[in-house]
Amino acid sequence: MESRRVLVTGASRGIGEAIAKTFADDGFNVLGTCRNKKKSIPKESKTLNFEELDLSSSSSLDKFKKIVEDFKPEILVNNAGITRDNLFLRMTDEEWSSVIDTNLNGVFKVTKSVAKYMLKSRWGRIINMSSVSGIMGNAGQANYSASKAALEAFSKSLAKELGSRNITVNTIAPGYIQTDMTKDIDNTELIKRIPLGRVGDVSEIASLVKFLASESANYITGQTLVVDGGLFMR
Amino acid sequence: MSEVLNKVVNIVCEQLSVDKDDVNPESSFVEDLGADSLDTVELVMALEEEFEVEIPDDQAEEITTIQTAVEWIESNS
Numbered sequence: 243m244e245s246r247r248v249l250v251t252g253a254s255r256g257i258g259e260a261i262a263k264t265f266a267d268d269g270f271n272v273l274g275t276c277r278n279k280k281k282s283i284p285k286e287s288k289t290l291n292f293e294e295l296d297l298s299s300s301s302s303l304d305k306f307k308k309i310v311e312d313f314k315p316e317i318l319v320n321n322a323g324i325t326r327d328n329l330f331l332r333m334t335d336e337e338w339s340s341v342i343d344t345n346l347n348g349v350f351k352v353t354k355s356v357a358k359y360m361l362k363s364r365w366g367r368i369i370n371m372s373s374v375s376g377i378m379g380n381a382g383q384a385n386y387s388a389s390k391a392a393l394e395a396f397s398k399s400l401a402k403e404l405g406s407r408n409i410t411v412n413t414i415a416p417g418y419i420q421t422d423m424t425k426d427i428d429n430t431e432l433i434k435r436i437p438l439g440r441v442g443d444v445s446e447i448a449s450l451v452k453f454l455a456s457e458s459a460n461y462i463t464g465q466t467l468v469v470d471g472g473l474f475m476r
Numbered sequence: 477m478s479e480v481l482n483k484v485v486n487i488v489c490e491q492l493s494v495d496k497d498d499v500n501p502e503s504s505f506v507e508d509l510g511a512d513s514l515d516t517v518e519l520v521m522a523l524e525e526e527f528e529v530e531i532p533d534d535q536a537e538e539i540t541t542i543q544t545a546v547e548w549i550e551s552n553s
Contacts, residue, residue, distance in 0.1 A: 361518055406514065 248455070249315035251275045251295065251352060252322025256421035257371065260444035261319055261451050266290035268452070273313050275306070275322065297322055297348025298340060307355045314359040317367040317455045320349045323389075325423060327382045338385045345389035349396070357404065366409035367455045370397050371447075372466065374417045374474045390415070394466050401464030410463035412454050416447050417470020437472030480527075484545050487526055491519045501543040516540075529553050 248265045252258040253274025262274040266287035275295035293309050296302040323345045326337040353368060360366025375383050376390025394413045401411040418424060418432055419442040429441060447469055453459055454467075468474055481501065489496050492509045505511040505519060520536045523529075527549050531539070539545045 358521060361514075403514065406512070 245269050245271050245289070246316045246455075247271045247273070247313060248317040248319065249273050249275070249310070249313065249356065250319040250321055251297065251348075253292065254278075256423060257416065257419060257444045257447050258319075258321040260448040261321060262290055263287070264445070264448040264452055265317075265455075270317075273309075273315070295322075295352075297344045297352070303348070303351050303355075306352070310352075310355045310359070314363075315356050316360065316363065316365060317369070318353065318356045318360075319369045319371070319451055319455075320352060320393075321371045322348065323371060323373075323386075325383065325386050327386065329382055330384045333384060341385035342389050345386070346392050346396075349393060353400070357400075357409070360409050361404070361407050364408050366404070366407070368397070368400065368404075368409065368411040369451055369454050370394075370411070370413045372413045372415045374415050374468060374470050377415055377466070377468070378474050397466070398464045405463055410454075410459070412459075412462060412464070413466040414447060414450055414454075415466055415468045415470070415474075417442060417468070417473045419444060419447060435473060436470070440471065442469065442471055478546070478550075480549050481542070481546050483526060484523070484542055484549070487522050488519065488542055488545075491515065491522055499542060501546070502541055504541050506540065523549065527553055 248270045250258055250262045250272060253262040254276035262272050266272045266289045269289060272290045274290060274292045276292060277296045279292060279294040295306045324341060326341050328337055349370065370393050372393045373390040375387040376394060379387050397411045397413045404411060418429065418436065421444060433439060433441065450467060450469055454462065485496060485499060488499060492505065492511050492515060494509050499509065503509055505516055511519065520531055520539065523545060524531055529549065529552055531548065535548065539548055
Protein backbone atom coordinates (compact mmCIF):
# COMPACT_ATOMS: atom_id res chain seq x y z
CA MET A 243 0.00 0.00 0.00
CA GLU A 244 1.21 3.49 -0.82
CA SER A 245 2.06 5.47 2.28
CA ARG A 246 -0.83 7.58 3.46
CA ARG A 247 -0.80 11.36 3.57
CA VAL A 248 -1.11 12.88 7.03
CA LEU A 249 -1.78 16.50 7.91
CA VAL A 250 -0.87 17.53 11.47
CA THR A 251 -1.61 21.08 12.60
CA GLY A 252 0.59 22.68 15.24
CA ALA A 253 3.44 20.30 14.49
CA SER A 254 6.50 22.34 15.41
CA ARG A 255 6.54 21.37 19.07
CA GLY A 256 4.87 19.48 21.88
CA ILE A 257 2.31 16.79 21.14
CA GLY A 258 1.99 17.81 17.48
CA GLU A 259 5.70 17.44 16.87
CA ALA A 260 5.67 13.97 18.41
CA ILE A 261 2.70 12.95 16.26
CA ALA A 262 4.29 14.25 13.06
CA LYS A 263 7.59 12.52 13.82
CA THR A 264 5.94 9.22 14.71
CA PHE A 265 4.10 9.12 11.41
CA ALA A 266 7.18 10.20 9.46
CA ASP A 267 9.32 7.56 11.16
CA ASP A 268 6.87 4.96 9.90
CA GLY A 269 7.16 6.22 6.35
CA PHE A 270 3.91 8.19 6.18
CA ASN A 271 3.92 11.27 4.00
CA VAL A 272 3.50 14.00 6.62
CA LEU A 273 2.66 17.66 6.25
CA GLY A 274 2.98 19.61 9.49
CA THR A 275 1.80 23.14 10.04
CA CYS A 276 3.14 25.79 12.35
CA ARG A 277 2.50 29.45 12.92
CA ASN A 278 6.01 30.57 12.15
CA LYS A 279 7.99 28.58 9.64
CA LYS A 280 11.18 30.49 10.33
CA LYS A 281 11.48 29.06 13.82
CA SER A 282 13.66 26.02 14.31
CA ILE A 283 11.96 23.11 12.66
CA PRO A 284 12.90 19.47 13.09
CA LYS A 285 14.12 18.29 9.71
CA GLU A 286 15.39 14.79 10.13
CA SER A 287 12.91 13.00 7.92
CA LYS A 288 12.43 13.06 4.17
CA THR A 289 8.72 12.43 4.50
CA LEU A 290 8.08 15.30 6.92
CA ASN A 291 7.49 18.76 5.49
CA PHE A 292 6.24 21.98 7.03
CA GLU A 293 3.93 24.74 5.89
CA GLU A 294 2.98 27.96 7.62
CA LEU A 295 -0.55 28.17 8.97
CA ASP A 296 -2.08 30.53 11.51
CA LEU A 297 -5.51 29.19 12.43
CA SER A 298 -6.63 32.60 13.66
CA SER A 299 -5.90 34.33 10.35
CA SER A 300 -8.35 33.99 7.47
CA SER A 301 -5.76 34.99 4.87
CA SER A 302 -3.45 32.29 6.15
CA LEU A 303 -6.31 29.76 6.04
CA ASP A 304 -7.19 30.78 2.48
CA LYS A 305 -3.61 30.30 1.38
CA PHE A 306 -3.53 26.96 3.12
CA LYS A 307 -6.59 25.71 1.19
CA LYS A 308 -4.47 25.58 -1.96
CA ILE A 309 -1.85 23.52 -0.17
CA VAL A 310 -4.55 21.12 1.00
CA GLU A 311 -5.81 20.89 -2.56
CA ASP A 312 -2.44 19.59 -3.72
CA PHE A 313 -1.70 17.42 -0.72
CA LYS A 314 -5.15 15.80 -0.37
CA PRO A 315 -4.76 14.58 3.23
CA GLU A 316 -6.14 11.15 4.10
CA ILE A 317 -5.50 11.53 7.81
CA LEU A 318 -6.09 14.84 9.57
CA VAL A 319 -4.86 15.52 13.07
CA ASN A 320 -6.32 18.76 14.40
CA ASN A 321 -3.74 19.35 17.05
CA ALA A 322 -2.96 23.08 16.98
CA GLY A 323 -4.31 24.91 19.97
CA ILE A 324 -3.52 27.78 22.28
CA THR A 325 -4.18 28.73 25.89
CA ARG A 326 -4.82 32.20 27.25
CA ASP A 327 -5.51 31.37 30.87
CA ASN A 328 -7.07 33.85 33.23
CA LEU A 329 -9.62 33.81 36.02
CA PHE A 330 -13.03 34.18 34.47
CA LEU A 331 -13.82 37.53 36.07
CA ARG A 332 -10.58 38.94 34.69
CA MET A 333 -10.82 37.26 31.30
CA THR A 334 -10.91 39.79 28.47
CA ASP A 335 -13.02 39.48 25.34
CA GLU A 336 -9.80 39.15 23.43
CA GLU A 337 -8.58 36.24 25.58
CA TRP A 338 -11.91 34.52 25.11
CA SER A 339 -12.23 34.99 21.38
CA SER A 340 -8.63 34.30 20.41
CA VAL A 341 -8.85 30.85 22.03
CA ILE A 342 -12.22 30.08 20.44
CA ASP A 343 -10.95 31.35 17.08
CA THR A 344 -7.90 29.14 16.98
CA ASN A 345 -9.06 26.06 18.85
CA LEU A 346 -12.58 25.82 17.46
CA ASN A 347 -13.15 28.05 14.42
CA GLY A 348 -9.77 27.12 12.99
CA VAL A 349 -10.59 23.42 13.27
CA PHE A 350 -13.90 23.99 11.50
CA LYS A 351 -12.16 25.69 8.59
CA VAL A 352 -9.28 23.25 8.22
CA THR A 353 -11.53 20.21 8.51
CA LYS A 354 -13.94 21.60 5.95
CA SER A 355 -11.21 22.06 3.39
CA VAL A 356 -9.85 18.57 4.01
CA ALA A 357 -13.10 16.59 4.32
CA LYS A 358 -14.08 16.88 0.68
CA TYR A 359 -11.01 14.96 -0.43
CA MET A 360 -11.75 12.27 2.14
CA LEU A 361 -15.33 12.03 0.86
CA LYS A 362 -14.05 11.50 -2.63
CA SER A 363 -11.69 8.75 -1.71
CA ARG A 364 -14.27 7.09 0.57
CA TRP A 365 -11.69 6.78 3.33
CA GLY A 366 -10.50 9.17 5.98
CA ARG A 367 -9.41 9.64 9.53
CA ILE A 368 -9.99 12.79 11.53
CA ILE A 369 -8.45 12.99 14.97
CA ASN A 370 -9.16 16.04 17.10
CA MET A 371 -7.04 16.97 20.06
CA SER A 372 -9.20 17.97 22.98
CA SER A 373 -8.21 18.00 26.64
CA VAL A 374 -9.37 16.71 30.01
CA SER A 375 -10.00 20.40 30.74
CA GLY A 376 -12.85 20.13 28.26
CA ILE A 377 -14.36 17.24 30.21
CA MET A 378 -13.65 18.19 33.83
CA GLY A 379 -13.39 21.95 33.52
CA ASN A 380 -10.40 23.78 34.91
CA ALA A 381 -10.23 26.98 36.95
CA GLY A 382 -8.61 29.70 34.86
CA GLN A 383 -9.44 27.98 31.59
CA ALA A 384 -13.07 28.91 30.86
CA ASN A 385 -12.09 29.78 27.30
CA TYR A 386 -9.84 26.79 26.68
CA SER A 387 -12.12 24.21 28.27
CA ALA A 388 -15.14 25.55 26.37
CA SER A 389 -13.25 25.28 23.08
CA LYS A 390 -12.10 21.74 23.85
CA ALA A 391 -15.55 20.53 24.95
CA ALA A 392 -16.98 22.01 21.75
CA LEU A 393 -14.44 20.07 19.75
CA GLU A 394 -15.70 16.84 21.27
CA ALA A 395 -19.29 17.57 20.22
CA PHE A 396 -18.08 18.68 16.81
CA SER A 397 -16.34 15.32 16.38
CA LYS A 398 -19.48 13.37 17.27
CA SER A 399 -21.65 15.22 14.76
CA LEU A 400 -19.02 14.81 12.08
CA ALA A 401 -18.69 11.11 12.90
CA LYS A 402 -22.41 10.73 12.22
CA GLU A 403 -22.33 12.72 9.00
CA LEU A 404 -19.28 11.13 7.48
CA GLY A 405 -19.55 7.56 8.75
CA SER A 406 -21.32 6.34 5.62
CA ARG A 407 -18.24 7.37 3.64
CA ASN A 408 -15.87 5.32 5.75
CA ILE A 409 -14.46 8.35 7.49
CA THR A 410 -13.94 8.02 11.23
CA VAL A 411 -13.77 11.00 13.57
CA ASN A 412 -12.39 10.64 17.06
CA THR A 413 -11.21 12.87 19.86
CA ILE A 414 -8.26 12.45 22.16
CA ALA A 415 -8.33 14.18 25.52
CA PRO A 416 -4.83 14.32 26.93
CA GLY A 417 -4.37 14.99 30.61
CA TYR A 418 -1.23 16.50 32.00
CA ILE A 419 1.45 16.02 29.32
CA GLN A 420 4.96 17.47 29.58
CA THR A 421 5.11 20.21 26.91
CA ASP A 422 5.81 23.93 26.56
CA MET A 423 2.11 24.53 27.15
CA THR A 424 2.23 22.96 30.61
CA LYS A 425 5.80 23.72 31.69
CA ASP A 426 4.86 26.69 33.88
CA ILE A 427 2.22 24.85 35.87
CA ASP A 428 3.18 23.83 39.40
CA ASN A 429 2.40 20.15 39.25
CA THR A 430 3.20 18.78 42.71
CA GLU A 431 -0.43 18.83 43.90
CA LEU A 432 -1.69 17.67 40.53
CA ILE A 433 0.55 14.62 40.38
CA LYS A 434 -0.92 13.44 43.71
CA ARG A 435 -4.27 13.18 41.96
CA ILE A 436 -2.93 11.14 39.05
CA PRO A 437 -3.17 7.40 39.84
CA LEU A 438 -0.13 6.63 37.70
CA GLY A 439 1.78 9.21 39.74
CA ARG A 440 3.50 11.07 36.93
CA VAL A 441 2.89 13.44 34.03
CA GLY A 442 2.50 11.97 30.56
CA ASP A 443 4.93 12.00 27.69
CA VAL A 444 4.09 13.28 24.21
CA SER A 445 4.90 9.85 22.77
CA GLU A 446 2.04 8.41 24.82
CA ILE A 447 -0.40 10.58 22.86
CA ALA A 448 1.30 10.04 19.50
CA SER A 449 1.00 6.26 19.79
CA LEU A 450 -2.77 6.52 20.25
CA VAL A 451 -3.09 8.87 17.29
CA LYS A 452 -1.29 6.34 15.14
CA PHE A 453 -3.53 3.55 16.34
CA LEU A 454 -6.69 5.56 15.58
CA ALA A 455 -5.35 6.33 12.11
CA SER A 456 -4.60 2.69 11.40
CA GLU A 457 -6.77 -0.03 9.87
CA SER A 458 -6.89 -1.63 13.33
CA ALA A 459 -9.21 1.18 14.44
CA ASN A 460 -11.61 0.86 11.48
CA TYR A 461 -14.67 0.40 13.69
CA ILE A 462 -14.00 3.16 16.23
CA THR A 463 -15.70 6.48 15.57
CA GLY A 464 -17.27 9.34 17.51
CA GLN A 465 -15.31 8.44 20.62
CA THR A 466 -13.28 10.47 23.05
CA LEU A 467 -10.25 8.66 24.40
CA VAL A 468 -8.78 10.06 27.58
CA VAL A 469 -5.03 9.67 28.06
CA ASP A 470 -4.28 11.10 31.46
CA GLY A 471 -2.79 8.47 33.76
CA GLY A 472 -6.19 8.00 35.38
CA LEU A 473 -6.76 11.62 36.45
CA PHE A 474 -10.28 11.55 35.08
CA MET A 475 -12.37 8.39 35.10
CA ARG A 476 -15.89 8.14 33.74
CA MET B 477 -27.79 14.17 -26.49
CA SER B 478 -26.12 17.51 -25.76
CA GLU B 479 -22.56 17.48 -24.51
CA VAL B 480 -23.60 18.95 -21.15
CA LEU B 481 -26.33 16.37 -20.69
CA ASN B 482 -23.91 13.61 -21.54
CA LYS B 483 -21.36 14.82 -18.98
CA VAL B 484 -24.00 15.31 -16.28
CA VAL B 485 -25.33 11.79 -16.84
CA ASN B 486 -21.81 10.39 -16.53
CA ILE B 487 -21.18 12.27 -13.29
CA VAL B 488 -24.52 11.26 -11.80
CA CYS B 489 -23.97 7.61 -12.70
CA GLU B 490 -20.50 7.63 -11.20
CA GLN B 491 -21.42 9.51 -8.02
CA LEU B 492 -24.57 7.54 -7.29
CA SER B 493 -23.34 4.21 -8.64
CA VAL B 494 -26.29 3.80 -10.99
CA ASP B 495 -26.49 2.40 -14.50
CA LYS B 496 -26.82 4.72 -17.50
CA ASP B 497 -29.85 2.73 -18.65
CA ASP B 498 -31.64 3.53 -15.42
CA VAL B 499 -31.48 7.32 -15.69
CA ASN B 500 -33.38 9.83 -17.79
CA PRO B 501 -33.42 13.64 -17.69
CA GLU B 502 -36.36 13.67 -15.30
CA SER B 503 -34.73 11.27 -12.81
CA SER B 504 -34.77 12.76 -9.33
CA PHE B 505 -31.48 12.19 -7.49
CA VAL B 506 -33.17 11.48 -4.19
CA GLU B 507 -36.46 9.86 -5.17
CA ASP B 508 -35.44 7.84 -8.22
CA LEU B 509 -31.72 7.31 -7.85
CA GLY B 510 -31.47 6.75 -4.10
CA ALA B 511 -29.22 9.66 -3.22
CA ASP B 512 -28.96 10.73 0.42
CA SER B 513 -28.32 14.34 1.48
CA LEU B 514 -24.56 13.88 1.50
CA ASP B 515 -24.72 12.37 -2.01
CA THR B 516 -26.45 15.47 -3.33
CA VAL B 517 -23.78 17.73 -1.83
CA GLU B 518 -21.06 15.57 -3.35
CA LEU B 519 -22.87 15.59 -6.66
CA VAL B 520 -22.97 19.37 -6.74
CA MET B 521 -19.25 19.44 -5.87
CA ALA B 522 -18.51 17.06 -8.73
CA LEU B 523 -20.53 19.20 -11.15
CA GLU B 524 -18.71 22.33 -9.99
CA GLU B 525 -15.40 20.66 -10.63
CA GLU B 526 -16.31 19.26 -14.05
CA PHE B 527 -17.80 22.48 -15.40
CA GLU B 528 -15.54 24.85 -13.47
CA VAL B 529 -18.43 26.78 -11.98
CA GLU B 530 -19.49 27.69 -8.48
CA ILE B 531 -23.08 26.84 -7.67
CA PRO B 532 -24.45 28.98 -4.80
CA ASP B 533 -26.02 26.93 -2.01
CA ASP B 534 -29.54 28.28 -2.50
CA GLN B 535 -29.42 27.42 -6.18
CA ALA B 536 -27.81 24.05 -5.53
CA GLU B 537 -30.90 23.10 -3.54
CA GLU B 538 -33.00 23.57 -6.68
CA ILE B 539 -30.87 21.12 -8.62
CA THR B 540 -32.72 17.91 -7.91
CA THR B 541 -32.81 16.21 -11.30
CA ILE B 542 -30.50 15.70 -14.26
CA GLN B 543 -32.60 18.16 -16.25
CA THR B 544 -32.37 20.95 -13.64
CA ALA B 545 -28.60 20.38 -13.42
CA VAL B 546 -28.22 20.68 -17.19
CA GLU B 547 -30.37 23.82 -17.29
CA TRP B 548 -28.36 25.49 -14.53
CA ILE B 549 -25.06 24.72 -16.21
CA GLU B 550 -26.23 25.79 -19.65
CA SER B 551 -27.45 29.15 -18.38
CA ASN B 552 -24.44 29.80 -16.13
CA SER B 553 -21.38 28.77 -18.10
